[in-house]
Each structure stands twice: as structure tokens, then as C-alpha cells.
């Protein structure tokens with residue numbers, strides 16, 4: 281089943297088994313969520329839709345990027361999966377990065393955010409220069425923070441698009457890693473905010489003002505579904521019970537600018553509600569599991 285990965289100005293970016301495709305014909309079906317659901321149902325049957333792979337000619341570039349994943353390659357090299365400013369997801373080759381005296385030693389580490397100069401190779405970019413901006417070293421000293429950080433990069437790695445700007449999501453990931461690195465907020469709170477804002481970024485934020493069925497604004501006994509808050513009369517089978525504090529926290533996360541969205545004080549049980557909400561949203565919108573959630 282194809283999934284809508286992102287909708288931009290009438291163009292849908294759609295994740296299918298064989299990669300990410302751009303569907304130019306979004307205006308024909310409109311652009312609200314209801315139509316996106318229709319799109320999911322129809323696209324895999326008919327190939328009538330105008331589907332094209334996005335491909336740009338390769339050129340040397342300067343960019344800033346976050347290392348989402350590192351792979352060993354050759355005797356002393358690495359392949360790095362980056363989330364780059366303006367370029368989105370990129371796989372690059374870092375020659376000699378595993379040598380102890382390599383100039384890429386620091387910048388070719390997981391979670392590191394650096395300035396990069398990349399030269400165009402045969403079918404890939406190779407690392408030519410790198411300067412670390414932030415290593416998020418503190419993540420390595422706390423198991424829960426490290427697990428949440430792995431979750432952040434796994435979400436980016438599995439959902440982001442090549443050759444497509446994802447700067448807002450890069451900023452969201454950097455904010456989350458920054459708060460995890462400082463270790464002043466509970467890691468589960470940071471991870472929950474990251475997920476909920478991630479869905480807001482894709483236009484899939486739940487409605488939080490009142491019951492999505494009847495519109496009633498009641499804060500005493502509310503449930504949350506993928507569409508939004510639901511009163512006790514209309515609660516669906518898969519809805520999660522939210523306390524009043526949980527409702528307020530959810531409104532805070534979705535209503536504030538990015539930095540403020542992470543900053544609030546909540547009891548552990550409220551953070552747990554937010555975490556369960558974030559995972560319910562994941563199950564409703566994606567049909568694969570994140571490996572890292574098993575360790576949370």
C-alpha cells in the first residue's frame with residue numbers, strides 16, 4: 281500500500297515499496313487529508329497517475345548535515361547516511377574515515393552535525409571536507425537519552441526523501457537531539473514531542489480543540505485518535521484516554537513554536553499518555569514498526 285510521505289503545493293511525495301515517487305496530479309483530487317486517504321487506496325491499482333522519480337544531475341555541493349547512520353565500507357572507509365540542509369536524505373562515501381588519524385574521524389560519527397563539502401563521484405557523493413558543528417556527545421552518557429536519540433534518527437532514516445528539502449524536519453531532529461544531549465528533560469517527553477511534531481510537519485496533527493465528531497469541548501474525559509480528540513460518547517475502539525493535563529500538554533506541543541514545544545513540566549503518567557499518543561499516531565499512519573521502540 282503506498283503511503284503519502286509529504287504533500288507540497290499540490291504535489292504529493294509518495295512512499296512505495298520501490299522508493300519515493302512524486303505525483304504531480306494532486307490538484308485533480310484536492311489536497312486535504314480526506315483526499316490523501318483516497319489517494320492511498322487508488323494509487324497502487326491504477327498506474328494512470330503521473331508518477332515520476334525525482335532525479336537531479338550530480339554535482340559537488342557544500343551543505344550541513346546530520347549523520348543518521350554509518351556503515352563500514354572497504355578496509356578503512358565509511359558510507360554515511362546524512363540528513364542535509366536543502367538536500368534531504370543523502371548517502372555519501374567517507375574515504376579513510378575509520379583510520380585513527382582520519383580528518384573525518386569526528387564528523388563521520390552517528391548523531392554528529394557538521395559542515396560538509398561533498399564532491400560528485402560515480403553515482404555517489406564523496407566527503408572532501410568536514411567541520412563538526414555539534415557532536416551531541418552527552419547522548420552517549422545516558423542510556424534512555426541515547427535510545428530516544430536512536431529513535432529520532434531511525435524515524436528520519438526511514439521516512440525522509442532523497443533530493444527533497446526537509447529542513448523543518450532537520451531542525452526538529454536537531455532540537456530533539458539538543459534537548460536529549462542536555463539531559464534536563466525526560467527522554468520520553470522529548471521523544472513524544474518529536475513524534476507529535478513530526479506528524480504535524482506532515483499535516484497529520486490530531487485536532488485538539490474539541491471532539492472531532494460532535495465538536496464538544498470537554499477537558500474532563502477525552503480520548504485521542506489519529507484524527508483528534510474524541511469525547512467519551514464517541515470514543516473509538518483504539519482511542520487512548522487522555523487526562524486533562526495530557527490534553528493541555530498536547531495543545532502546548534502543537535500550538536507552540538518549535539523550541540517552546542519541548543518545554544513543559546509534566547508528571548510521568550502524563551508523559552506516558554503523550555508517548556502512547558505518539559505511538560498510536562505512528563501505527564495509524566505507517567504500516568511498519570520502528571526497531572528502536574522495542575528498547576523504550
Ligand SMILES: [Zn+2]
Pocket residue numbers: 491492493494495496510511512513514
Ligand atoms: Zn463527541
